[in-house]
Amino acid sequence: MIRVEGFRREWQADFERLNREWIERYFAIEAEDERLFADPEGEIVAKGGQIFFALDGDVVVGTAALVVHAEGVLELAKMAVTADAQGRGIGRRLMDTAIEHARSRGIRELFLITNSALLPALQLYESVGFERVKEMNAGRFVRGNLEMVLRL
Numbered sequence: 001m002i003r004v005e006g007f008r009r010e011w012q013a014d015f016e017r018l019n020r021e022w023i024e025r026y027f028a029i030e031a032e033d034e035r036l037f038a039d040p041e042g043e044i045v046a047k048g049g050q051i052f053f054a055l056d057g058d059v060v061v062g063t064a065a066l067v068v069h070a071e072g073v074l075e076l077a078k079m080a081v082t083a084d085a086q087g088r089g090i091g092r093r094l095m096d097t098a099i100e101h102a103r104s105r106g107i108r109e110l111f112l113i114t115n116s117a118l119l120p121a122l123q124l125y126e127s128v129g130f131e132r133v134k135e136m137n138a139g140r141f142v143r144g145n146l147e148m149v150l151r152l
């Protein structure tokens with residue numbers, strides 16, 4: 001049975017493992033990734049964000065982060081489900097948990113940076129109401145060519 005929980009230090013390596021898995025499959029690790037992997041608690045949680053983990057029993061199979069960017073605005077970032085666990089609704093559970101957490105904090109807007117080639121991810125984002133707002137040629141991530149927003 002899958003359960004979703006908030007950040008725990010013992011899962012920090014899983015946060016990096018899960019995100020490296022998908023990033024290295026499709027793109028390349030960038031400096032911003034390394035910065036977040038080195039200290040997710042300090043860079044995300046301590047600054048008012050949250051990292052969620054999906055567990056199948058005691059095994060971490062997915063993760064998603066909410067990163068503070070401005071008053072009332074969070075970025076949904078570093079969302080990943082290990083390849084063996086995909087297709088089981090785990091990404092949706094992580095997404096729903098992140099959105100509910102944001103709403104409970106009075107957040108007015110979530111945004112994310114993605115790549116238009118990640119079709120299953122785009123379908124998930126759009127299914128919960130994210131809208132494409134702009135295509136990008138350059139940004140914080142070389143791989144990011146699309147920004148999406150969900151107004152809460």
